[in-house]
Amino acid sequence: MKGSSRLLLKGAIWTIGGYGVGQVFRFGTNIFLAKVLAPELFGVMLIVNTLAVGISLISDVGINQNIIYHKDANDPEFYNTAWSLQAIRGFILWLVTLIVAVPVSLFYQSPVLAYVLPLSGFCIVLLGFTSVSLHLLQKRMQVVKLNAFEMATSAVSSAAHILLAWLSPTIWALAFGALVSSAATMFGSYFLLPGVKLRLQFSRRYSHDILRFGKWIFISSIVYFLSANFDRLYLAKIVPLKILGVYGIARAISELVGLLVLRIGNYVLFPLIASHALMPRTDLREQLAPVRIKFMLAAGVGFSLSVVVADLPITILYDQRYQAASWMLPALMIGTWSTILAVVNESTLLGLGRPRYLAIANAVKFAVLLIVLPLLVSSYGLLGGIVVVAFADLARYVPILVGQRQERFSFGTQDLFLTLAVFLIVGLLEWLRWFFGFGTSFDNLPTDWTSFF
Secondary structure: HHHHHHHHHHHHHHHHHHHHHHHHHHHHHHHHHHHHOOOOHHHHHHHHHHHHHHHHOOOOOHHHHHHHHHHOOOOHHHHHHHHHHHHHHHHHHHHHHHHHHHHHHHOOOOOOHHHHHHHHHHHHHHHHHHOOHHHHHHHOOOHHHHHHHHHHEEEEEEHHHHHEEEEEEEHHHHHHHHHHHHHHHHHHOOOOOOOOOOOOOOHHHHHHHHHHHHHHHHHHHHHHHHHHHHHHHHHHHHOOOOHHHHHHHHHHHHOOOHHHHHHHHHHHHHHHHHHHOOOOHHHHHHHHHHHHHHHHHHHHHHHHHHHHHHHHHHHHOOOHHHEEEEEHHHHHHHHHHHHHHHHHHHHHHHHOOOOOHHHHHHHHHHHHHHHHHHHHHHHHHHHHHHHHHHHOOHHHHHHHHHHHHHHOOOOOHHHHHHHHHHHHHHHHHHHHOOOHHOOOOOOOOOOOOOOOO
């Protein structure tokens, strides 16, 4: 496990570096797009992207997770079966987007959705034909090549969005930009592992293995989509598209730290634990614990700094149309720590081959959002809703912790210590910012909570 610990550290460093470069591309692109496009367009694309993700997840059987976890994943018969299921699923889901496009446009009273949704939905087809080489690289923990590839596709995506928005500052720049990004990922994936030759093939045995492991991924994916995106779908119905677009930008930025941890979990932690799944649980936990606490402390420092400076990028880089995000972002960011804890612990359970706990955790989170979000929005407006969204992952963390205890792989005491330390750091940094005359990151919170409705 000592060699694996070094591999974990190396993988984390490359993943952080690759993610950082990708986010520089995306953030720069977002700033340019915000200058040339109206906030309403971001609101439309938030609905489109949310629905596209939802449609994609309604039949997710965890092909990625299957390839990483299955012992025969390097067998051509297995990965050809997985790729064939993935490709056919992509076509079926695109047909679903064609069917729901008009009803969705009528529901949200936005006619353009009837045209944009089918176009953006074709990304599912392109990603369905993407090579399984990406997943095989994850299984083999070849994180250098994987992150280099994703940095390259991020650059292509940014260039495409900027060029299209400059030529045509309309909703179509965002829609076609997404298509170019998906196409670049699909074509580029076939050059990652030249030895992997894909063809349509179905193995009854491997199909059964994929579907058996994936049944909990399927359930988890549905409830994950609802728990992660219910706020977007709900607010899209009750707030103006302009405010929805601003909220979408704040929500996307607030997720950056959590997505980085999720990326490390998927690329490094999950494959590492899966490769040691036969090792005695007690021994594996004892050897992982010191590495985990160092990683989580680093994540906690990054989280603390992000909270304290969250409002500054908005006030400095965005024009007046987007300034409401300067109060939304810190309020969303403060709850990211619970997301980090949930994501890291989910990766360990997935590595142990226990995806059912993920489904239960996401179902609990969705139930909390379904009940509490409308109540607080009706009482305290958008600010109340944002507070619910920020801390909703606390509801997800509890079932995951229970699952870890049942699997004798719990880090509850470590998480409690880390949480206390992290919020002490946040409090200290906020005080230092105030002491030096820069106020706090929460100074822009609105006094009229319902003014955006």
